[in-house]
Amino acid sequence: MTQTNKTVSRKVAMALAILCIITIVALNFAVITYYTDMNSKNSQIQTLNDQIVALQTQVANGTLPTAKLITVGMQYIDNRTDVTSPFLEVTGYVCNVGTGTANNGVLHISATRSDGSTGIDSSANIESLASGAYSKVDIQFPYHGTPLATFSANLDWGN
Numbered sequence: 001m002t003q004t005n006k007t008v009s010r011k012v013a014m015a016l017a018i019l020c021i022i023t024i025v026a027l028n029f030a031v032i033t034y035y036t037d038m039n040s041k042n043s044q045i046q047t048l049n050d051q052i053v054a055l056q057t058q059v060a061n062g063t064l065p066t067a068k069l070i071t072v073g074m075q076y077i078d079n080r081t082d083v084t085s086p087f088l089e090v091t092g093y094v095c096n097v098g099t100g101t102a103n104n105g106v107l108h109i110s111a112t113r114s115d116g117s118t119g120i121d122s123s124a125n126i127e128s129l130a131s132g133a134y135s136k137v138d139i140q141f142p143y144h145g146t147p148l149a150t151f152s153a154n155l156d157w158g159n
Contacts, residue, residue: 048072055097066100069129069155074137076111076151087140088120088148094137094155096129102157103128109141114149126157 051070074092088111096102105126111119124139 044073066098067096067102067131067157068098069102069105069126069157070095070097071137071153071155072134074153076153078148079140080147085142086144086147087142088151089138089140090151090153091136091138093134094126094129095134096131099131101128101130105129105155105157107137107139108154108156109151110154111141111143111148111151113146115146117145119143119145119148126155 072093072095074090077089077091078086079089080086088109090107090109094105094107105128106123107126108123110121113119120141120143122141124141126137127135129135
């Protein structure tokens with residue numbers, strides 16, 4: 001019995017090497033994306049935990065305000081699908097973590113463009129919230145001009 005040596009052609013070897021390299025690059029990209037997302041979520045969790053600790057401290061000290069609104073999970077989406085009528089979509093939740101009802105709530109939105117000019121400086125009313133209650137926010141703020149670069153929200157309320 002004679003043994004024959006089979007050799008792999010150079011083209012097949014190159015194709016396999018390229019596939020291996022592509023697989024390694026894709027795997028690295030997936031791992032980096034995963035850790036970036038995890039760091040973002042950990043940052044959000046840390047912010048919420050800090051808010052919880054601050055509120056627990058206020059409760060323990062008896063200094064919890066009668067009404068206190070906070071935002072949770074706010075997202076700002078610069079929607080320019082129709083360039084002639086762009087808008088900033090603000091979504092998330094407003095929660096009353098105080099001990100009394102928060103009346104006359106107002107969500108004030110400020111947004112600037114990359115050149116530093118004001119793109120949005122507007123407000124929207126929020127329904128009254130009893131202690132421990134929350135309200136979903138989904139508001140569109142129309143604007144004109146170039147895309148927005150920065151966004152911020154402030155809450156105000158009466159008792």
